[in-house]
Amino acid sequence: MSDAVAKKPVDKNGASGLINSVAIGALLIVVAVMANYLAFRNYARWDWTASGVFTLSSRSNEVLRRLSQNVDVYLLLPRNDSNFQEIKDLFDRYRAKSSHISLHPVDPQRQQAQYIALARRFEIAETELPSVVAIVVAGERHWNINAEDMLTLDAESLDRDDQNFTAQVKSEEALTGAILQVTSGRATKVCATRGHGEWSLDGDAERSLHELSDRLERANVQVTEIATLGLTTIPADCDSVFIVGPDHAFSEAEANVLLAFVRRAGNLFAALEPNLSHDRVEPTGLEHLASELGLDIDANVIMETDRQFMLTEGQPVAFYVADYGEHTTTNVLRRAQSPSAIILSRSIRKHGDSRAVELMRSSPGSYGETSTLELSGDVPPVRNGDDLAGPLSLAVAVDLTDAAHPNQPHGKAIFVGSTQWLRGQFMNEPQLANTDLASAWTGWLTQRPALIAIAPRRVHVRAVMMTPEDLDGLLFRVLVLMPAAALLLGFAVYWSRRS
Amino acid sequence: MKTVLAIAKREILSFFVSPIAYVVLTAWLLWSGISFYALAQFYASNPSHGSTDTPISIFFGGTTLFFIPLLFFVPALTMRLIAEEKRSGTIEPLMTAPVTEVAVVFGKYLASLVFWIALWFPTLMYVWLTSRYGSVDMGAVAASYVGIFGIGIYYMAIGVLMSAVAKNQIVAAMLTFMMLGLLFVFGIFSQIMVDSDYEELFTYMSVWGHMATFSRGVIDTRPIIFDVSIAAIALFFAVRVMSQRNKGAA
Numbered sequence: 001m002s003d004a005v006a007k008k009p010v011d012k013n014g015a016s017g018l019i020n021s022v023a024i025g026a027l028l029i030v031v032a033v034m035a036n037y038l039a040f041r042n043y044a045r046w047d048w049t050a051s052g053v054f055t056l057s058s059r060s061n062e063v064l065r066r067l068s069q070n071v072d073v074y075l076l077l078p079r080n081d082s083n084f085q086e087i088k089d090l091f092d093r094y095r096a097k098s099s100h101i102s103l104h105p106v107d108p109q110r111q112q113a114q115y116i117a118l119a120r121r122f123e124i125a126e127t128e129l130p131s132v133v134a135i136v137v138a139g140e141r142h143w144n145i146n147a148e149d150m151l152t153l154d155a156e157s158l159d160r161d162d163q164n165f166t167a168q169v170k171s172e173e174a175l176t177g178a179i180l181q182v183t184s185g186r187a188t189k190v191c192a193t194r195g196h197g198e199w200s201l202d203g204d205a206e207r208s209l210h211e212l213s214d215r216l217e218r219a220n221v222q223v224t225e226i227a228t229l230g231l232t233t234i235p236a237d238c239d240s241v242f243i244v245g246p247d248h249a250f251s252e253a254e255a256n257v258l259l260a261f262v263r264r265a266g267n268l269f270a271a272l273e274p275n276l277s278h279d280r281v282e283p284t285g286l287e288h289l290a291s292e293l294g295l296d297i298d299a300n301v302i303m304e305t306d307r308q309f310m311l312t313e314g315q316p317v318a319f320y321v322a323d324y325g326e327h328t329t330t331n332v333l334r335r336a337q338s339p340s341a342i343i344l345s346r347s348i349r350k351h352g353d354s355r356a357v358e359l360m361r362s363s364p365g366s367y368g369e370t371s372t373l374e375l376s377g378d379v380p381p382v383r384n385g386d387d388l389a390g391p392l393s394l395a396v397a398v399d400l401t402d403a404a405h406p407n408q409p410h411g412k413a414i415f416v417g418s419t420q421w422l423r424g425q426f427m428n429e430p431q432l433a434n435t436d437l438a439s440a441w442t443g444w445l446t447q448r449p450a451l452i453a454i455a456p457r458r459v460h461v462r463a464v465m466m467t468p469e470d471l472d473g474l475l476f477r478v479l480v481l482m483p484a485a486a487l488l489l490g491f492a493v494y495w496s497r498r499s
Numbered sequence: 500m501k502t503v504l505a506i507a508k509r510e511i512l513s514f515f516v517s518p519i520a521y522v523v524l525t526a527w528l529l530w531s532g533i534s535f536y537a538l539a540q541f542y543a544s545n546p547s548h549g550s551t552d553t554p555i556s557i558f559f560g561g562t563t564l565f566f567i568p569l570l571f572f573v574p575a576l577t578m579r580l581i582a583e584e585k586r587s588g589t590i591e592p593l594m595t596a597p598v599t600e601v602a603v604v605f606g607k608y609l610a611s612l613v614f615w616i617a618l619w620f621p622t623l624m625y626v627w628l629t630s631r632y633g634s635v636d637m638g639a640v641a642a643s644y645v646g647i648f649g650i651g652i653y654y655m656a657i658g659v660l661m662s663a664v665a666k667n668q669i670v671a672a673m674l675t676f677m678m679l680g681l682l683f684v685f686g687i688f689s690q691i692m693v694d695s696d697y698e699e700l701f702t703y704m705s706v707w708g709h710m711a712t713f714s715r716g717v718i719d720t721r722p723i724i725f726d727v728s729i730a731a732i733a734l735f736f737a738v739r740v741m742s743q744r745n746k747g748a749a
Contacts, residue, residue, distance in 0.1 A: 017742070017743065017746055018743065021739040021742070021743065024735070024739075025732075025735060025736060025739065028731065028732055028735050029732060032728035032729075032731065032732055035724060035728055036703075036724055036725055036728055039720055039721050039724035039725070040703060040721055043719060043720045043721045044719075044720045045712075045717050045718065045719050045720070046717070046718040047638075047716060047717055047718075048638035048639065048641055048642040048716045048717070048718060049636050049638045049639050049642075049715070049716035049717075050636045050637065050638050050639075051636075053715075053716065054715060054716060054717045079690060085711060089711075089712070089715070089717075105698070465543070465632055465633055466539060466542075466543035466632045467543075470543070470632055471536075471539065471540055471543055474536060474539055474628060475536055477624075477628060478528075478531075478532035478535055478536055478624075478625065478628070479529065479532040479533065479536060482528045482532060482621060482624060483525045483528040483529045483532065486521055486524040486525040486528050486621070487521060487525045489521060489524075490518055490520070490521020490522065490524070490525065491521075493515070493516055493518075493521065494518055494521075497516060
């Protein structure tokens with residue numbers, strides 16, 4: 001009896017302790033579930049990779065920062081697709097930056113009804129459907145991303161023996177472009193002049209603007225061609241006029257039309273590489289226009305004498321430029337010291353009292369060769385006579401803002417002394433800033449700030465190269481040496497304890 | 500805190516002077532070696548395979564070769580922590596000493612984390628070996644180890660809980676295996692789920708999804724929060740189990 005009486009309070013304590021444990025445990029689980037829910041909805045990610053492979057580009061960040069409407073992305077990829085994880089990871093990065101982005105994966109194999117319903121809703125033809133991997137939707141607008149926009153390996157880089165292959169993160173470019181497409185207003189229109197031997201939009205042409213136009217179209221910039229000969233005014237729907245690599249001079253009338261366009265708040269981009277005849281650098285016909293804007297288009301060819309800036313030894317006309325001016329479009333590149341590759345350039349200088357801004361300069365060791373006879377001769381050209389001493393300005397930006405009325409529309413112009421830097425081989429090279437320059441200048445001229453930021457870049461895939469002998473060595477180390485070392489250590493411990 | 504460290508130190512010493520530590524380590528290195536060598540061989544014959552993958556990034560969670568052995572090695576490391584004390588009767592003098600259940604559980608848990616680190620420390624050799632044959636992204640490697648440590652935080656906590664619940668080592672090992680197996684299966688669910696919400700939920704809970712992020716070099720707060728919260732729950736219940744057991748014994 002006394003035992004029973006003594007035991008009762010212990011049981012009570014045990015029961016209340018158990019209830020307390022269960023209650024606190026349940027509370028802890030509820031707190032953990034809530035913490036996980038919040039963490040799932042609002043998360044942060046840090047990219048620790050050496051080359052920032054999983055960091056969104058400045059441009060994508062800028063686009064996401066400005067995003068004010070909801071964007072739904074339907075990912076139409078089978079889960080077992082080799083690119084699924086890569087693409088989904090990319091969307092995760094976008095979602096981490098903006099809560100306006102929602103991802104809806106739809107597996108074409110396992111969710112066929114939903115897949116077909118989406119195709120009908122967005123009027124995608126049955127023949128096109130297999131090539132569409134994502135549909136980006138904002139309100140009533142939608143944009144399809146195709147398979148070729150995804151990450152691809154650069155076949156050219158496979159031939160190199162530097163053990164680094166190049167993978168193009170086109171998916172980010174495509175997704176950011178698609179978001180711009182569905183959230184921005186009408187496409188910005190760039191009119192590229194023709195009729196003077198300019199670079200054409202034809203992708204198969206030797207002098208092709210296709211690489212640039214393709215990139216711009218992803219960012220909702222439409223590039224079309226216009227013939228300026230005979231025009232009295234530039235069409236009103238041209239937000240910007242591009243003159244890229246003419247090899248015949250513009251007429252005075254054309255130049256006047258272009259000047260009037262800029263003065264009427266138009267935007268002009270001119271990439272004017274020197275055209276060499278047997279005894280001189282041919283005029284472009286735009287010298288007067290440039291002069292009116294406070295610039296000089298020099299009749300020379302910039303020669304680089306400093307070997308460390310040459311693209312190829314013994315080729316002074318092909319060189320790197322890493323000296324950028326203080327301008328919205330070049331500030332990031334200046335800080336990053338990203339080099340651009342330039343081939344065959346003239347100098348474009350601003351007048352002393354001009355408000356123009358130099359965008360990039362050649363090295364102090366360069367000079368402007370004015371004698372084409374020297375360039376075509378057997379003897380390497382040297383600086384003499386009227387040749388300009390470096391560093392020389394290669395590109396200049398002019399902003400015609402009226403200081404009294406800064407908010408009124410105003411013209412802008414960028415003149416570059418070279419055209420070859422727009423070639424695909426340079427635009428696609430991840431180490432070079434050529435594509436960033438082209439994009440930033442277009443963005444500045446067309447009032448598209450997102451384009452001024454650094455574009456999605458290509459990254460180097462780090463490959464491992466092993467010969468059969470290396471593999472044999474590896475096999476011995478990881479399957480014999482390392483386990484044997486652990487076993488030996490254990491034996492040593494056992495032996496020391498035994499003795 | 501001093502008692503936690505003292506218990507952890509005692510546990511670590513007793514583990515590393517016992518042959519089981521070296522048997523586990525040798526078996527682990529054999530398994531890891533096979534897995535790493537198989538991946539190296541694959542990448543040596545397919546240098547352009549994948550986009551940003553290397554043998555090292557795949558080794559850390561890219562295949563089931565990473566997860567399946569953990570189902571066996573984690574129970575092997577944690578099964579004896581508390582269950583063995585109960586079986587051998589040393590738990591009684593330990594609990595009558597001036598230490599709390601919290602100190603015992605956390606001391607054992609800290610020791611188990613040291614075992615976990617000891618298990619992974621030799622794999623740094625794989626990183627060094629890979630760097631001899633190609634470039635290794637050290638940032639991605641560091642992130643992989645952060646992910647592995649995160650997995651260790653909650654796997655070991657589950658092991659400690661099961662060791663506290665079970666009466667002997669074998670039962671503790673089996674319970675740990677079952678719990679980790681369940682978490683492993685979440686990874687399979689995430690692959691087969693058609694509904695994207697469920698798929699996201701299972702991906703969130705699965706170690707597959709966790710390591711897929713970390714092994715690429717990305718530190719994500721989601722798996723870290725998940726790991727810490729599971730570990731907190733497991734350790735809380737381990738303390739309560741010990742506490743209830745002591746009250747029962749009293």
